[in-house]
Amino acid sequence: MQEPWSNLAARGEYAAAIGSEALPAGMPSEFATSFLADAESQLLNFTGRYVEAHRAISPNLFESEISSESPERTWLDLNTIDELTAVDAFDYIRSAVSGRQIVIINESHQMGQHRAVMSELLPILREEGFTHFGMEALSEVAETAWQSNGAPIQELGFYFNDPLMTNVLVTADALNFDWFAYEVRGEQRLDCSERQCSRSDRIEHRETAQAQNIFDRVFATNPEARVVLYVGLRHLDEARGMSEDGLGNNWMAAVLAELTGLDPLTIDQVSGSGVGPDEVVQSARAIHHQLNIDVPSVLIDQSGHVVEPPQARWDADIVLFSPIEWEVALGERPGWMQSLSGRMPIAIDISSLDQRPIVVQAFRLPKTERALAVDQYAILDGEAVEQVDLILAPGQYAIEVQMPGESHTLLDFLEVTGD
DSSP states (O other): OOOOOOHHHHOOOHHTTTTTTOOOOOOOOGHHHHHHHHHHHHHHHHTHHHHHHHHHHGGGGGEEEEEEEOOGGOOGGGGGGGEEEEEEHHHHHHTTTTSSEEEEEEEEOOOOHHHHHHHHHHHHHHHOOOEEEEEEOTTTHHHHHHHHHOOBBBOOOOGSSHHHHHHHHHHHHHHHHHEEEOOOOGGSSOOOOOSSSOHHHHHHHHHHHHHHHHHIIIIIIOOTTOOEEEEEEEGGOOOOOOOOTTTOOOHHHHHHHHHHHHOOEEEEEGGGGGGGSSSHHHHHHHHHHHHHSSSSEEOOOTTTTTOOTTTTOOOOOEEOOOOSSSSSTTTTTOOOHHHHTOOOOEEETTOOOOOOOEEEEEEEEEOOTTTOOOEEEEOOOOOSSSSSEEEEEEEEEEEEEEEEEEEEEEEEEEEOOOO
């Protein structure tokens, strides 16, 4: 009997997860469509198909027509986009963090590109004096698991199935950040066994617990610490009170600001990617087309103010716009990935493999038990390709190939020299 994709992916069995339409036990049928749509975007992201994953979660972004006839459906005035100036995001953020103790950066959980940007930002933030790095995605046992194995392994957390998420943590560790998990622990979960808990109750409980965990881990004993937090979506929302959708706006960033008395610098990567409601999609698509964003950027208006996300969505200080790639040839990788610091595309010959789907993976040598791949790429049903590019830093690797229910070694030793 086929297992749900999430169970298979959690074990690193990506080829078997592709195409799974099984639902978790007890899941109501009305959630099937959203569960399977999430499966498509997550698996594409986990297996290196980053452009397709972006298209899966934001299909309207990839339409050709941009309408300015309905200004209420846009976040910015599309007729004044040419008055905005795009400046290098890394340079801007380096200046903006001066005097700040907390920086919060969000991501869409289906976009590896956001994780690549986070990896590029970490050295800058370390140079600017930041010492601690908290990741929402880390599991409760992540720190112990890392210490026991000395390498990234599956126990780190579900989203580390994307090698670019693993690279964020590897980068933070190499830079000597004091990194930590702060997600709600088992004993902190809201008990709804004897009362009806609303969605707003659950959100506020989780956000409060996350903020308290960060405070207890860092600021309770080191009030002068400088902390970087990497979160999903709305956890960076600084607003208090009720949002337009009726949910309590006591999100982690707002609660942490209250606990510490500090104003965080909040950086929204999601809106600039065109992921979200229609006004975000319309505006982001127009911005990318008209301004030709080719490096991570922030936008400055004629008054010198930086573009912020739409207030109706969430309250944050900066929107970061990363380049959007509309098409990438089969077997090749996005340009932003090929430009990752210290990495290069390495062609892997798969002409002898005709089974589909397959996932081609690179593991650092020596390979540890339950190791996470450094890079991986899926070839799906019906796709004919004789080589794929894996994006690797100098080092020694084993190249493996997953097929549904099995895997084998394609190359037991590959050395990347950087020459």
